[in-house]
Amino acid sequence: MSNSAFFRLQQLISPSLPIGAFTYSQGMEWAVECGWIKDADDVYVWLDGLLESSVGALELPVLARLYHASQQQDVEAFSHWADTLLAWRETSELRAEECQRGQALTMVLDKLPDAAGWPELQQPEWREALGQTQLAGFALACARWNVDLEQALNGYLWSWLENMVIVAVKLIPLGQSDGQRVLYRFSDQLAAVTQQAMIVDDDDIGSSSPAMAIASSLHETQYCRLFRS
Known part of the structure; x- marks a missing residue:
């Protein structure tokens, strides 16, 4: 992967990317409110479960397929996998998050000098898919910038994990050092999550994370909250 591709990947996974991440x-606010998550060990268990049941089994395999569809200029496959990801989101909050982040990333790409000229950003079918999930824009940008697929998956995975730990630090609250220890505990297993996601068959893609779905549903009517979902 070239230096420019590496640094553009860092831009895509940066917490400063203006997509509202x-x-x-993703339901953690309710999980903290009701006592499911109380400390750093609980955060690790919660996120480890989501890695196995959702991120590694659904998001990363779908991201890989969106990446290949972008490379092959296959808008039908691109739209199919964007639709598939959105259909797997169990609550109105989670679906709204997918669409809001997808639309926000599309707006960012619209304003970048080289990306603004991509034909995909001008065509209705592509834009509809891009507006359904952040993964669509992420995959398109990585394919266009020649970011290696495995590194793209690793980058997205780390971005998701870091954001969730930041959420936990704010909500529980955890100390910054506790948050870093949680991230460190995951560092040895993330590459294996990515590699497994790259060999998942189409028929095996899916998510089963009932605790997150319940927490997200209850969060929709939570009286006092800091987060949108």
Whole structure:
């Protein structure tokens, strides 16, 4: 992977990317409110479960397929996998998050000098898929910038994990050092999550994370909250 591709990947996974990632807790706010998550060990268990049941089994395999569809200029496959990911989101909050982040990333790409000229950003079918999930824009940008697929998956995985730990630090609250220890505990297993996601068959893609779905549903009517989901 070239230096420019590496640094553009860092831009895509940066917490400063203006797509509003910091405004979502994916149900964790309710999980903290009701006592499911109380300390750093609970955060690790919660996130480890999501890695196995959702991120590694659904998001990363779908991201890989969106990446290949972008490379092959296959808008039908691109739209299919964007639709598939959105259909797997169990609550209105989680679906709204997918669409809001997808639309926000599309707006960012619209304003980048080289990306603004990509034909995909001008065509309705592509834009509809891009507006359904952040993964679509992420995959398109990585394919266009020649980011290696495995590194793209690793980058997205780390970005998701870091954002969730930041959420936990704010909500529980955890100390910054506790948050870093949680991230460190995951560092040895993330590469294996990516490699497994790259060999998942189409028929095996899916998510089963009932605790997150319950927490997200209850968060929709939570009286006092900091996060949008």
